[in-house]
Amino acid sequence: MKQLNIGLIGTGFMGRTHANAYRQVNTFFPHAIEPVCKVVCGRSVTTTRDFGARWGWQETTTDWRSLIARPDIDVVDICTPNDSHAEIAIAALEAGKMVMCEKPLAMNGGEAQRMVDAAARSGRPTMVSFNYRRVPAVALAKQLVDEGRLGRIFHYRARYLQDWTINPNLPQGGNTLWRLDADTAGSGVTGDLLAHAIDLALWLAGPMREVTAMTETFIRERHLQDDPATLKPVRIDDACAFLARFANGALGTFESTRYACGRKNHNTFEINGEKASIAFDLEDAHQLQFYQHSDDSLVRGFRTIGVWDGDHPYMKNWWVPGCAIGYEHTFIHQVADFLDGLEAGEKRVPDFADGLATQLVCDAVLESARTRMWQQAT
């Protein structure tokens, strides 16, 4: 069995999900290539050691450059905050590594373009961790679209709503709240949540031509997590909504916020085609809604498909029909697909080019919110 040595950078929430995926992938999706949890890198010595022990990594470090410099590392997996993605990824690619990178790919399109360029120069496989493509119900949606079951697409609507920042006493910045810090995160919900929605939209409905957007910061000042006495302006977007026109003529509506009281992980999309409609909600991730106009009119209605049968994407590798899988499985699927690509000698998406495409839409959205004008999205 060929071994694939992983160097993981980042020990936060995403570090955990990726570490788990490497450990589990070949038990459920056997491959000739075996990922090896070689080195994990974090900022704190003790946190990184604990992480390494818990998740079974052979070595730990706090110096990502040394990790990249090691000749025995095959894949660099970047789970750091957004502001370091480009630097690490480009260095890793230049060192000849394959790169797995958390989303959003970069702080902006310029960074993302340089990452794509570095990937092109290196010729190494890359992947961006838009893990929701790997929810079986979402993969089924893609399959239905590709099979032409929807026909011409009229509408695509997506929203990604959460509520965890409503509390005005929640601080910003620091180790666990960097998503509220524009310097580290690049943007607020646009890069964090809408990037997911945009990636799925581009995958399912193709490129967007143009967008018009608005953003809002509801709580304008927050204390710093690392310096609780200090109150600072909040510079991220708390909420963002935009309208889009797709190249195929479809209309798109997108909205994201962290101020939707009661919505925890409400990542939804609905596609209306001339022949059928599809609807998905991450809060009921084991289901896909499907309406088919050609059904006998007497018994026509949205079907709630339990996406847990053996012929559904990814599911024959898990338990038996009727048994749901969970959130972390999307990351296992991601690694499985990445290994498939290596074995087949083919690229698997979303790669850095896809990450760039989403980044350009994000940039256009934020630019439109600033300029109050429609912006080109590519």
Place this chain on the structure above:
Amino acid sequence: MKQLNIGLIGTGFMGRTHANAYRQVNTFFPHAIEPVCKVVCGRSVTTTRDFGARWGWQETTTDWRSLIARPDIDVVDICTPNDSHAEIAIAALEAGKMVMCEKPLAMNGGEAQRMVDAAARSGRPTMVSFNYRRVPAVALAKQLVDEGRLGRIFHYRARYLQDWTINPNLPQGGNTLWRLDADTAGSGVTGDLLAHAIDLALWLAGPMREVTAMTETFIRERHLQDDPATLKPVRIDDACAFLARFANGALGTFESTRYACGRKNHNTFEINGEKASIAFDLEDAHQLQFYQHSDDSLVRGFRTIGVWDGDHPYMKNWWVPGCAIGYEHTFIHQVADFLDGLEAGEKRVPDFADGLATQLVCDAVLESARTRMWQQAT
């Protein structure tokens, strides 16, 4: 236009729903026969006068025998408490009247049999007001069963849950709480709620062969509505559940209670056939759930059918697709079907014979609860 003079006996909740139906039927379901709200009869002079004025009745009386004696009355509609159904209905039939009667048909099978006999002797049309047959979604279910879309039926399960008697301070008896008084109601939930469930089951899945049942009275003593100082034993069944075997080999499970906290009108059934399943819930009466095994397995799931299209039962006579109707419309459909039957010279169901069939099941259920033995259900 031929006029059909109605004599309505009873001015309570059911009197209101029937009065409303006569007023509205021909606006939405035009017939050559026109029901005329001729005389309404109640126990209290003032209540009856108010009722008559409000619902547009030409005359009022407090003497149901005089109403039946009038030669100008064509239909006697019985909306009184259960203990007077048989006496009134038999008198009306002997006077040559058609009879519409609220459910349950009678206090027991013996009474119901005498009513059926009287109907047979008179040859006059009868109907029992099992109005839930006239919910469009339920009528659609019947159509799907009759078209053979389910194939062999394995299971029928029904429940009718409410919660309005949980409060131990609710009194019993009197004008508005006679449903808690066994002398007036005959039984508790069995005659009140299960009778509906049984009628639908017999209609949709055919006759039952035998049943085993249990009943319970959770609150054993209640004050009298008409004499609040007096505490009396409660003699009705607060809850009833039974197992059944249908003549076609299907298994049935039935349950009813007024102690299901949060369930207001949870009248549900599910039918599992070898080819398809159907599920209905009166709390979402505009919908029918339908699962069809022959669907492409990739997109198979329960369909939520909005039963509001023009090709759905009764719906072309109402508004436009997508517009729900409500509770009272079932009674309008009932009168429409009754008029259809008169015009066609054919009987329309459920008539007294159907009411007797349900009564015999109710009797068997109560007898089984008493004897703790399986009982024949016909």
Place this chain on the structure above:
Amino acid sequence: MKQLNIGLIGTGFMGRTHANAYRQVNTFFPHAIEPVCKVVCGRSVTTTRDFGARWGWQETTTDWRSLIARPDIDVVDICTPNDSHAEIAIAALEAGKMVMCEKPLAMNGGEAQRMVDAAARSGRPTMVSFNYRRVPAVALAKQLVDEGRLGRIFHYRARYLQDWTINPNLPQGGNTLWRLDADTAGSGVTGDLLAHAIDLALWLAGPMREVTAMTETFIRERHLQDDPATLKPVRIDDACAFLARFANGALGTFESTRYACGRKNHNTFEINGEKASIAFDLEDAHQLQFYQHSDDSLVRGFRTIGVWDGDHPYMKNWWVPGCAIGYEHTFIHQVADFLDGLEAGEKRVPDFADGLATQLVCDAVLESARTRMWQQAT
């Protein structure tokens, strides 16, 4: 009892719903004032006669001016296509009539303003038929907002989706498809569907400051209903979406289409406040979703409120708890509220001023779609 003579103009779908409301209102919502179905006016002699007979009107005419000229008419109710609202309403007001008018109030803001001016000059009560304010669940939402249960509002999102024009062979114009003809309808989904969504938004969340919008016409040519051989460009908006900023700082997203396969009457809104959220869907009009952050966190979740209890708006006048009402009841409530206003000597909303407010938002939306710029919404 004081009689209120109604003159109804228009015998289509809306004419039917209004006629039904006048007939039923006092049975369920007793008033000292009694609406009398005096004269109905339509374009076709026979259709109007049939309508009058079916719905119980004393007289019929095909000349709306003569109807208005009658001194015995108290209320003129306008259920004609949109292009005649202004002319008829202004004439009626100048003749001293009260006016009930179907939505959208007018073809554009200019017309609507003249109607408001005429109403002001006459001092007569007016009402615009935004009937969805009278769905009990929507009225409950209004009550919860007014009680302050949501706190500061962050988000308002609405959509009104239907699918009845997907078929490219559906013709345009004529008697039943005038909603596809821009000359008669003024606009497509904006005036037909979004106007409802906008009216609810203004009522529930207050005025909007500005909007950015897009519209699309998916099927660009259709045959004429009245001349099937002729193919003509379609000039209405098939779909429209817009972003809005409310005066209170909330963000709004709105979308409407007749090309959402499987959506029949999907008129939804969701309001996210700092303390609670509310969600409504007209396809399940008997329910309101409610999430309250102050609930014990262990058992917190969206509540599905069955809006059919006696303490819910309008519901004590109907049947018993747990019994749903339907689409047409919203119009009965509308007339009941109008009569309440007359008896109280107070105005009831939405009146022409409210209709104008919605019209101005519609105009801004269409203008933004044309200019691709944000537009002021008032």
Place this chain on the structure above:
Amino acid sequence: MKQLNIGLIGTGFMGRTHANAYRQVNTFFPHAIEPVCKVVCGRSVTTTRDFGARWGWQETTTDWRSLIARPDIDVVDICTPNDSHAEIAIAALEAGKMVMCEKPLAMNGGEAQRMVDAAARSGRPTMVSFNYRRVPAVALAKQLVDEGRLGRIFHYRARYLQDWTINPNLPQGGNTLWRLDADTAGSGVTGDLLAHAIDLALWLAGPMREVTAMTETFIRERHLQDDPATLKPVRIDDACAFLARFANGALGTFESTRYACGRKNHNTFEINGEKASIAFDLEDAHQLQFYQHSDDSLVRGFRTIGVWDGDHPYMKNWWVPGCAIGYEHTFIHQVADFLDGLEAGEKRVPDFADGLATQLVCDAVLESARTRMWQQAT
């Protein structure tokens, strides 16, 4: 770290779920005791070797007696078909092993009693794998009941519906279809599905006093999996339903089948108390429905609780709020609870005594179906 050597017997579906649990438990639920995947035992040499390699077991064997004889094995985990549970468990207990055993505990109450006796003699910890107690939503239900939030319980209703044996061409017996063979399985849905429902009921609502039941075998003959030319009578129960009276006075209804077209893993229960109701469906395992009568009546309704917050049972050990877990996690929780018990020196339930209690209800149910009489359930 103290090591706990596991000997797993059985390499089928349940063998996989248990093997997965031992591998993952300490990553998510750190303990001072570490389970070691020491020896796995199966009937086929090659299947067992493949299983061992895939799931990381140190050794493999096909002789369960030799596994039990090893002094280095601490825990024997029994995932074999039902007919070998008693023999293996008793031998393991007599060898001084702790025992984890799949459900149902035994073929009948007599066997189960001997297992309980052996456990008592050995004093070793035991556990029965009623894994659905470990669904977070079910554990939350238990917590709510124990906190007294429901008050007096009136009703408990459960069903466990599947549809995988509708096809009459499905064979019986053999390696993968032994659940259709009465000699191996003991019973059909009663031991397979109802045992789960009964275990939850006893846990949540306390002991049952008596039951009345019916069973049915819909497809009376099937070919043998191991000898496809041979058609043999089917001797298991395809479906089973029963009524129960609990010691606390509550009424219970239970139903299970493998012939409910469209129901894949429809394991549901609903509990109606005087103060609140709870409802659960395994097909939406991340949710619990909760209705609380004391809520403000205006906004009262069933709450859909997303059981994925940090204060919900088991959930703080997984990802972040809003991220669902899946089916296999229940087995990880089971092992975590077992380790907790070892560390605390306390028993954890359900142990063999609980397995016996469920077995006695199963026996009473089957006996009642045979005798058509109510049977004592303890």
